Amino acid sequence: MAIDAGNTRRTARRINVGPNPRVFRDSLSSSDRDDFFRFVVRARSSFDGEVFNIPRNSNFNFQLQNANGRVIARSTRPGNQPENINLNLDPGTYFARVFWRRGQGAYRMRLSLNPDTAGETLDTARDLGNLTSSTGVDEYIGRSDPADIYRFTIDERLTVGATLTPFSAGAEISLLDASGNVLTGTSGSGTEARSLQRVLDPGTYFVRTTPVPGGNTRYNLTLNAGPAPDQGGNDFGSASAFPGFGFFPASVQEYVGNSDPVDYYTFTTTIGGDLKIDLTNIAPTADLNITLFDQFQQILAFQGGAGPGGNEQIIFNNAAPGQYFVLVQTAGPGNNSTYRLTAVLTPEDKFGDTFADATSITDPLSTSPAGLAPLSNDLDNPSIYQDFVGAGDVDVFRFTLTEPKNFFATRLKDFTGNITLQLFQAGNPTPLSGGGSALRGALGPGTYFLRVLAGGPTDASTYTLEAAFGERESGIIVRDVNPGALDANANFLTDVNGVLFFAGTDGTPGAPVGLWRSEGTLNTTVKVGSFTNITGIANVNGTVYIAGSTTQTGVELWKWQPTGGSLGTLSLVGDIAPGPGLSSSPTNLTAAGNNLFFLATPTGNPVGRQLYFSNGGAPVAIANAGDSIQNLVYVQATDTLYYVANRTGVGTRLLFRINNASTANPSDPVLLENIGSPSFSPRFVDSLKVVGGDLFFVASEAVNTENRELRRIAANGTVFTYDVDGDLNQASIASGNLSLAVVESGGNRYVYFSASFEDPVEGLVPSLTRVNLTNGTAERVSTNVSGTFTANNLTVFEGKVYFTATTSAVGTELWVTDPAGALEVTALDNLVPGADSSSPANLVVAGGTLYFTAETNATGRELYRLDSNGLPELALDINPGPTSSNLNNLIAAGNLSAGLGQLFFVADDGVNGREVWTV
Template structure:
């Protein structure tokens, strides 16, 4: 009992070749207490092959070896009276033996310990066995061995190998064919400093790939804990080559080849400017045919891109036709129909990833329906009666080629309103476009799940082409319906009849044809009960207004006093929210000036009960935000729920501002869709948030001193809790106007295009260096950043403004400085402009919203 804890362990001293034995017993009671454990301390002077035996047992007992901290290193748990043995390699140091009774067993025992200095073999110590010089001229070095097994009276726990490099090399080292877990390390010439390591779990292959400087290196193979396994170690080195350039690997004509082209290569390897970031494969299609490319067997990320290519300009890529990105090591596939011509396939490194890859290319002449504009099916002259075509798109032809798109041709002999519908989709896997006779894209439908794709517009006389194409990796049946009729009535009247809970319609307003302009769209509707209606007019790209009137529209008398009007500027959504008695009403969509635009009109209606005052509306008097602590108001509430037969369809918060202030408002913690708007004392909407679903609403803008009202309202039948927060900060007085120079860029921030940063010709995806806007230096505030860029040919271009901490917006201008498009997302949300642009010069403007100060990035994507 004197050594039943590790602190009281019996010290056996240094263990050497001559065994040390001790006899004792375990599990018996002594002084009324049962003896469960005996501890012994011992010392190893040098790395040794250690042997422990516990025998002469009369009942079951087990044994453990612990390190100096008391952690279990090895154990023996044989059943019954079998002897316990432990044979392991131990490094110099102090250790403990623990003998323990199993269950209620009581037994005498004999403990024997011995240690023999471990014999040193060539590969047991660094630098180990020499593998000589590795270079690209020599075959890979392959070693088949084993690790972790007992050799004699000792366990083999290290295999060392050394090699040399005469020049900077791309080195690949693989450890595989494992039956249990083993790992590898690369050390410098002294065999001590670890440079690289691979420690994958279980029997997974371990690999080290990298650029190594010329010099000497050591490889260490070692087992994981008590693992014992055979292994295969392969080492190879290739000279670091400069990055590949166009025309790359020239494959010639893919048509008529009996076998697919297959190559195994790598991407992303190298060092500094010598890193191979792109591999090029150029080829010809001598006939229109289906094309298939697959990149697989990846160990990390890589991109696959298909470009047009002009052999007369061998160092330059043409237009990007398709880009395939996928996460991680998933295969990348392109399956499309290509016309006669030359092309370039590009394998690009993804970020800093480096990986091997297998690339397979094949072309096949097939009978897919109408794969190109030149092979389009001619539907003839369109009339009032729809022409219907049923087909499918996205299906595989054979086992790999895909029916990517179908083309149809139609004609109109006079200016007409053309109506196109693609419906009967099984899944969301197709979209539709219209091209003119020159092959230029002029219309593209909105993608909306499995809902029909629609295009409705005025077309000049001539020939046109419809492209129905697969999106994503899916396939679907579809029906194409085309018709044309005489345009355009000055007033387009849509009879909704009895208004239900919701109504939505996409339409156009402001178009002109045959000398007549559609100057007004009217929506007649009837309310059978007193209702709270919420009308949203959005998704337009030019300014239009919204008006609500009592009674149906009378074509002979357009005058009358509206019940409510929404007249936001530019592309800001229009909104009208009113509680109306039963009866007839109509809405007017009115283009402002020469506006001509597509739009969406959505109406949500909820029947309200009877009672005193305005039913279904809860009003809170906030008072002056200036007088509140930190100018802030916060409340948790709910909207859309019914209490006592009355639905709470709107919450109103009345507040005032004593001085000009910047108002920041958030509406969040939503479970269903709710929107928010701010109205001035005249009832005009001055700020609004109409984000879809449960997305948070964020409003930020400057307001003059005065009275205001915030309205929170559910969308459709939504019921949700919400958290509303308002904060008002007095605005600083404007600095006196004077000529200022941007201290950050050294350019005029007030908008002269002559000082724009010239990005040159954009012919591939491009990201500007990180910049910032809205900051003040030396008393001068940076208000605008301008960028100039050039397109050598028509492009479908997407421009992103992101990486912001506060709100900044984006404008796209033509070469004369006239705005083409803009994006005005709230807060630090990404601003996006997507346009089909002709060849020429363009400008981009980045500017802060209000007092915002933020860094940003601009990215151009083709």
């Protein structure tokens, strides 16, 4: 509305201001510099005033004065920006003054007064009294009144809810405790209603309302109270299950009082032990009691009388397995209080907790509890031990074995949570094996400790332990290097003077790959070195050389020696490519007496590898060794190292020789040209094989690169060529890795291999061929098989040659030929009869037995052997049933010259991941 305001306080325009904003219009100029408006506040109210629509290039300011003319608020923003005053006013007379600074023109002024019945602090909060049902208020919050606070009390434990409904702008609500700490609150946007709910114990509380920033609104606040949820039952029949009861303290927080004087709880134990029940967190003015009952509701223990605020405790020892009840109740009317009820069962501890007090389970049994069964020596009928671990309790068993080799098997049953087994040998604090719920493997004589423990600080359980030892002919895992179902990915299995060395992942942070040595038992399988990776292992007269990487060196050459303690000594031979970011990546590690020959790159670039040797000291690069070197082999009888390499201007895949290879000063490499009589210059050489003092290889001649034939350099230096097809102008042998075997029979030495033989009927046919090394005669062996017949995996066993081959009639199977018999081959096709294949591979002789891998529908790919009749039979089904254990890396370690030695291999039993096994 348009008015003419007075220019002084005396002539001020009298106006009425209320909750609904009123807008007034007037103008100012250099000749009319002041407008005064007079209004009366009759109850404490929130004042909101704004001067707006000030003309451009003008500046009008805003003041609020009390009845005495004292300025109590002002707004002096620059230019024509709106002016605002927001504050709470007590009852009285006030003047709104709009005054000129610059310019001229009309303006508008908006004023409102909202009575403020709620306080703004905890001390001035509006008291809503004792909240028993529902109550509500209508109020205002905004820039002049940024918070309203209300106080209420409750005498019982109740569920309290609050709903805030704003009318014109967003607002939030918070619930505070007696000290002003926020218990819960709302947040959001818009003008929708806000609600919260909370279970509250008896006491004083506050509700606070606040506007969104810059907002002004009237609102309605409604509070209501109702019964609180009751976790405790009201009698035995409705008793609540005690939440989380067990071997760790479990608690429940609840309330008893006039409206709910009793709470019943129940729990069940499956094992005997000591019960401890605590009643705490009681109000200082309340007296509560607790009672323990058995399953027949008979009182076992009562505790009360501690007085107001006093804690109560029941300790009941030797509690038998069964159901129990706990009653929490007030000592009488008026004892209203929240409480915390805590209960825990500590089971009986039957067995020792440390190595020092371990419970013996082998003779003598003087330290064993009465009636404890000694460790069974029958694997099919293990001994059984039952107890509890967790909450700080572990169980340790001691047993002693006296036989040279014992198969030990143990497992945990009937447990919950994360419970684990560990096996130790006396004097060694590092576990031999552990991390799962079952252990099995071979053990040598000695004293051992079996420890059962919880996997984490919050794990606990009863358990049943089965354990036994005895003889076992089937395969055994040498050690679960990467415990549980994780793969060790064992590789580079190497015989080191009868002891197996291998690389295996155990997951150690920073150095996850270990160098391991094993004699086939758990207690002899130990880690002797740690690397980030291992790419090769070689034995040089008991010194183990390793191509291994660390974070400091990259992949370089290391050596392990059996000196300096039980774990030996590991040292860096040489950092050929210095720096952590570079690797010389040694490969083709080849022993020659006490020397090691290998390939490496000093620049870290795999292209351009050089030939090196080391006799234990810093590696020495060998000059003029050629390019693209490969296929290093050593002939001990002549102390000669042979290899294949290229030489610019001469040719590719040439044959080189280093004499005196085992000495401290090996000779310079020699390119073999014009060797033998007639002279022969090898080209496109591959398949270097050493048998005794002979070097066999496949090569063509410089003058005829199509003539690929089997060649031999004898220990006396004589060079032989075996052209089995009778035509020196065509190849007998295709390019690739040739398999061959040398066997003695009837006073002759024969070499067996696959080559294209000129058959008078069938023509040039790939066949199993043999050459009599005594007179050079070549003969086709597989005369009784038509068509292509290529033999692989040739292996000599008990004077016969066994191999794998494929035909349409029998598929891929194991075959045999007898040098003392006819020139024929025999298929051993009993595993998968007919044209289907068992696909044998990995032929190895160990312990006087020929082993190999094969696959059938019944077993998957598993370990097989020849039986006493010379027929294939299943030796071991590592992963029982049709699932394959995928055996590979078969190796015999030990007295190999006599066909003996212990068989090792890598397999996955479906439980322990890929690990090393032995038979």
